Amino acid sequence: xxxxxxxxxxxxxxxxxxxxxxxxxxxxxxxxxxxxxxxxxxxxxxxxxxxxxxxxxxxxxxxxxxxxxxxxxxxxxxxxxxxxxxxxxxxxxxxxxxxxxxxxxxxxxxxxxxxxxxxxxxxxxxxxxxxxxxxxxxxxxxxxxxxxxxxxxxxxxxxxxxxxxxxxxxxxxxxxxxxxxxxxxxxxxxxxxxxxxxxxxxxxxxxxxxxxxxxxxxxxxxxxxxxxxxxxxxxxxxxxxxxxxxxxxxxxxxxxxxxxxxxxxxxxxxxxxxxxxxxxxxxxxxxxxxxxxxxxxxxxxxxxxxxxxxxxxxxxxxxxxxxxxxxxxxx
Amino acid sequence: xxxxxxxxxxxxxxxxxxxxxxxxxxxxxxxxxxxxxxxxxxxxxxxxxxxxxxxxxxxxxxxxxxxxxxxxxxxxxxxxxxxxxxxxxxxxxxxxxxxxxxxxxxxxxxxxxxxxxxxxxxxxxxxxxxxxxxxxxxxxxxxxxxxxxxxxxxxxxxxxxxxxxxxxxxxxxxxxxxxxxxxxxxxxxxxxxxxxxxxxxxxxxxxxxxxxxxxxxxxxxxxxxxxxxxxxxxxxxxxxxxxxxxxxxxxxxxxxxxxxxxxxxxxxxxxxxxxxxxxxxxxxxxxxxxxxxxxxxxxxxxxxxxxxxxxxxxxxxxxxxxxxxxxxxxx
DNA sequence: ACAGGTTTGGAAACCGTTTTCCTTATCCTA
DNA sequence: TAGGATAAGGAAAACGGTTTCCAAACCTGT
Numbered sequence: 267x268x269x270x271x272x273x274x275x276x277x278x279x280x281x282x283x284x285x286x287x288x289x290x291x292x293x294x295x296x297x298x299x300x301x302x303x304x305x306x307x308x309x310x311x312x313x314x315x316x317x318x319x320x321x322x323x324x325x326x327x328x329x330x331x332x333x334x335x336x337x338x339x340x341x342x343x344x345x346x347x348x349x350x351x352x353x354x355x356x357x358x359x360x361x362x363x364x365x366x367x368x369x370x371x372x373x374x375x376x377x378x379x380x381x382x383x384x385x386x387x388x389x390x391x392x393x394x395x396x397x398x399x400x401x402x403x404x405x406x407x408x409x410x411x412x413x414x415x416x417x418x419x420x421x422x423x424x425x426x427x428x429x430x431x432x433x434x435x436x437x438x439x440x441x442x443x444x445x446x447x448x449x450x451x452x453x454x455x456x457x458x459x460x461x462x463x464x465x466x467x468x469x470x471x472x473x474x475x476x477x478x479x480x481x482x483x484x485x486x487x488x489x490x491x492x493x494x495x496x497x498x499x500x501x502x503x504x505x506x507x508x509x510x511x512x513x514x515x516x517x518x519x520x521x522x523x524x525x526x527x528x529x530x531x532x533x534x535x536x537x538x539x540x541x542x543x544x545x546x547x548x549x550x551x552x553x554x555x556x557x558x559x560x561x562x563x564x565x566x567x568x569x570x571x572x573x574x575x576x577x578x579x580x581x582x583x584x585x586x587x588x589x590x591x592x593x594x595x596x597x
Numbered sequence: 598x599x600x601x602x603x604x605x606x607x608x609x610x611x612x613x614x615x616x617x618x619x620x621x622x623x624x625x626x627x628x629x630x631x632x633x634x635x636x637x638x639x640x641x642x643x644x645x646x647x648x649x650x651x652x653x654x655x656x657x658x659x660x661x662x663x664x665x666x667x668x669x670x671x672x673x674x675x676x677x678x679x680x681x682x683x684x685x686x687x688x689x690x691x692x693x694x695x696x697x698x699x700x701x702x703x704x705x706x707x708x709x710x711x712x713x714x715x716x717x718x719x720x721x722x723x724x725x726x727x728x729x730x731x732x733x734x735x736x737x738x739x740x741x742x743x744x745x746x747x748x749x750x751x752x753x754x755x756x757x758x759x760x761x762x763x764x765x766x767x768x769x770x771x772x773x774x775x776x777x778x779x780x781x782x783x784x785x786x787x788x789x790x791x792x793x794x795x796x797x798x799x800x801x802x803x804x805x806x807x808x809x810x811x812x813x814x815x816x817x818x819x820x821x822x823x824x825x826x827x828x829x830x831x832x833x834x835x836x837x838x839x840x841x842x843x844x845x846x847x848x849x850x851x852x853x854x855x856x857x858x859x860x861x862x863x864x865x866x867x868x869x870x871x872x873x874x875x876x877x878x879x880x881x882x883x884x885x886x887x888x889x890x891x892x893x894x895x896x897x898x899x900x901x902x903x904x905x906x907x908x909x910x911x912x913x914x915x916x917x918x919x920x921x922x923x924x925x926x927x928x
Numbered sequence: 929a930c931a932g933g934t935t936t937g938g939a940a941a942c943c944g945t946t947t948t949c950c951t952t953a954t955c956c957t958a
Numbered sequence: 959t960a961g962g963a964t965a966a967g968g969a970a971a972a973c974g975g976t977t978t979c980c981a982a983a984c985c986t987g988t
Contacts (some may be wrong), residue, residue: 269944280968285946292966308627315716316650317944320973325647334681338873339928346673349680350665353696364719365684365696385646386693435716494927520877521927546877587690596852597669600974611938616976624936648974651943 268309270342288313323412326361328560328569331406333368333395338494338516341395343541344558348394348417351562359570364388368395368512371402389413390569392562397464413572415565418466420507422578427568429581431556433466436474437538438480440554441512443587444536445481446557447552448510453483456508458490458518467492470514470538490518502529509536520547540588545595546559555586599640604631608636619644636683650851655718656718657692659900662737664699664726669825671848672726674872675889679725679748682893685855690901695719699726702733719745721900723893727731728795744903746896749797753909758899760912762887767916768804768869769811771885772843774868774918776812778883779841784814787839789821789849798823801845801869821849828852833860842866851878876926 269286274281279298281578287302293407305311319325330352334345347363356363364386383391394417396403407414409427416428445455457474460467471487478485484551488504490497494550497518501511502525511526512535513519519537526533527548537544540555561583601619605612610633617625618633636642650656665676680696687694695717702710725748727734730920738745738757747759776786779800788805791798802818809816819835819900821828828849832842833856842857842864844850848867857864858879868875871886892914899912 267944271944281945282947282969286967289946293967293968298967312712312716314651314718315942316647316656316718317973318946319647320645320651320975321944321946322971323946335676342677343673346665346677349696350698353698354701357701357713359699360713362695364693366688367681367684370685370688380641382691385643387645388646398811412860498927524923530913543874543877566984580600592855596829598974601976602974612975613939613977614937620976624934626936629937645974647977649945651945652974652976654943654976876929 267314268311270311270313273302273305273311274427276309277301286597292525293537295355306582315324319387325389327364327386327388327389328356328361328392328566328573329364329366329383331368331371331391331393331396335531338517340515340539340541340543343393343540343543345395347558348562351559352392352566353414353565355563359566361566361570363566368402376402380406380409390573391415392565392569393417393419394562394565397461399463413569415569415572417561417565420465420580422580424578425572427572427578428563429564429568429583431554431561431583431585432464433469434473434476436513436554436556437470437512438477439585440538440552440587441477442481443509444512444534444552445477448534454508455483455485455513456500456504456511457485457487458500458511458513458522459487460490460492460514460518462489462491465494467514474512490514490521492518493583494518494521498525501525505529505531505533509533513537514546515539516541516553519551519553520544523547523549523551540586540590542590542595544590545592547590548592550591552587552589554590557583557586562584601642601644603637603640604633604642608632615694639712644803646653650718655719656853657699658695658717658719659687659692659721659723659897659904660695660697660714662697662702662722669848671825671846671870671872674874675870676726678889679893682890683723683897686894686897689811690897692897692901694897699733707733707736711740711808721904723896724748724750724899725893725896728792730794741783743868744900746894746900746903748896751755751796751911755909756903758903758909758912760892760895760914761797762885762892762914764800765804765807765820767810767885767887768801768843769844770916771867771869771883771918772808773812775843775883775903776808776814776841777864778867783873785839785841786798786814786816787835787842787910788816788818789831789842789844789853790818791821791823791845793820793822795823798845805843821845821852823849825849825852825870829856832856835860836860836864837920847872847875847882850882850884851875854882856877856879864914868886871901871917871921873921873926875921878921879923881920881922883918883920886919888914888917 270281270284274284284350287299332345353363391412391414396472398419413425422428459471492515494517498521501522511522516537516539519535523535537553540553601612601615605615618630663676722743722745729750744756749761751759753759788801797901819831823846825848829852832853842853847868847870850866854866868884871884
């Protein structure tokens with residue numbers, strides 16, 4: 267393995283000079299830079315990141331904490347978008363990204379993972395897919411050991427940022443569009459909401475309440491807990507007496523749509539997330555596409571900012587209304 | 598940060614002794630071990646993995662190279678299973694797992710990623726989802742820089758292992774089951790195969806040829822290239838003149854099934870992979886479940902073995918025949 | 929009591945960088 | 959032309975462990 271010393275010898279300078287060239291320090295003459303650069307090329311020298319981390323106490327490592335519910339494929343798609351977005355951006359910033367799954371963090375072992383991350387020199391965390399009252403999340407944020415960026419959980423302080431779309435507005439937008447498209451006499455709306463304690467659930471619900479006030483329709487709300495099966499059951503029970511069904515997630519929208527098909531009713535349904543699976547529901551549906559890839563990339567940028575010493579803040583990402591159908595999504 | 602020197606002072610021994618205790622060296626007295634262990638607990642000492650890597654020249658880092666085709670959600674599910682399996686097992690072995698996506702490896706940048714991995718002290722690679730003649734794969738295997746474990750590509754030599762299910766047998770198994778279940782006069786089988794140059798495709802096709810000989814049916818083969826849309830087109834064209842459709846992947850099976858529904862034909866269809874999406878096809882289907890989670894976990898074990906100095910080998914994982922339907926898969 | 933072997937523990941070099949001084953050399957300005 | 963400011967580059971001490979080698983202490987059996 268060729269080291270910085272080999273380069274120094276080859277270029278006829280001190281190792282410290284080589285280091286300075288590599289790290290673009292000021293006060294190095296053009297000539298020296300050229301000589302060192304040449305030596306680096308000739309020797310095909312690649313700095314040892316481990317030694318660099320040790321010496322500089324900056325590892326450039328961050329952890330991406332995910333909560334892949336292995337039961338539902340919809341979550342897989344979202345989780346993968348987070349992964350690709352974060353990994354790609356991290357590589358661009360020349361950082362290392364360690365994936366950590368929530369299942370490793372169950373109460374008893376969160377401490378173990380914490381010290382593991384510490385021992386690995388991880389300085390920043392990106393946390394996706396946890397509800398705001400989650401014990402693990404609370405703990406990770408509370409100890410100010412890490413800079414953390416939360417996705418979809420609105421906590422921000424000196425060392426914590428969050429990034430999310432405007433859930434409330436987005437939910438109102440997609441529901442408004444769907445309702446206006448299907449004017450008629452339809453004035454009874456069934457809203458299948460998410461989990462009780464989830465922040466996004468609450469915010470989306472608020473969006474629906476806003477809209478009910480705005481458009482003056484009757485709104486009945488049932489909690490589907492983000493479960494396809496639950497949404498199906500709710501629809502089988504209450505689908506017939508309503509005119510339109512708005513769901514707080516695509517997965518639930520699929521459950522609702524399938525239930526309606528079984529009942530031979532054809533009410534419009536809309537969802538939230540913009541996952542591909544929506545194409546398999548059996549009918550075109552409106553939904554709001556969250557760009558999970560970009561959200562995660564933004565989170566990486568944000569954690570880099572925090573590590574760079576900047577203050578935590580809130581980052582709101584744009585959302586987009588789309589309409590998904592089988593023939594459009596297959597490849 | 599508390600270091601090994603602090604521990605040494607507290608325990609009244611030399612730093613080398615502390616290191617030996619931590620790494621379970623022989624020839625340390627019970628008494629010394631106890632004193633050191635106590636000091637470690639009292640000081641809440643956690644060894645710095647970076648320093649350890651630098652010193653021992655063993656980083657315990659491996660890279661997981663994935664090929665997430667961002668177009669199809671089916672791939673997301675498989676990729677996520679690989680991820681969770683590998684990440685979980687890596688944590689158990691106290692290794693670090695760096696995810697790398699194929700898209701970062703396009704011809705021009707494979708070299709860059711290679712040196713990046715090197716500089717990060719990565720010693721082992723797990724490569725999933727590439728065909729055996731892929732340039733990147735060839736290159737990564739050829740330079741004997743890394744120990745590599747291939748998933749589903751049968752190359753093994755001194756520093757290369759592979760793990761896969763018995764594709765050929767599995768394809769024959771699921772097709773046999775489906776055909777025998779639907780005896781009748783059905784003797785014309787349409788096989789929608791995978792990509793031409795893919796190893797798994799070829800092997801699965803061999804399995805079908807074996808079975809055609811065994812059960813003496815007419816087999817017509819068309820390449821669906823693992824594309825749902827392609828499988829749909831093939832089925833629209835040839836579905837009617839055959840009695841049973843066997844597909845080399847679940848995704849294609851879904852495409853075929855949907856096409857049959859559009860044609861109002863109800864031939865049996867079977868798939869391969871065992872992904873959840875199969876439940877959304879509209880009808881029960883046979884498929885072979887590959888346990889991607891375990892496959893990836895096994896790959897991590899295997900790369901650890903290789904790094905430990907053992908020889909490359911082939912690892913064949915079990916497969917399982919299953920039948921998937923909507924009501925069974927929703928949660 | 930002593931030669932020789934075996935435990936046990938310590939000293940110090942080392943891993944490959946970064947970074948902090950510090951020393952020259954060069955350049956203004958009065 | 960002296961004097962201080964600035965630019966350029968080097969020496970050496972970190973960073974926090976691991977590992978090699980060596981010495982002391984402890985056993986044996988004779």
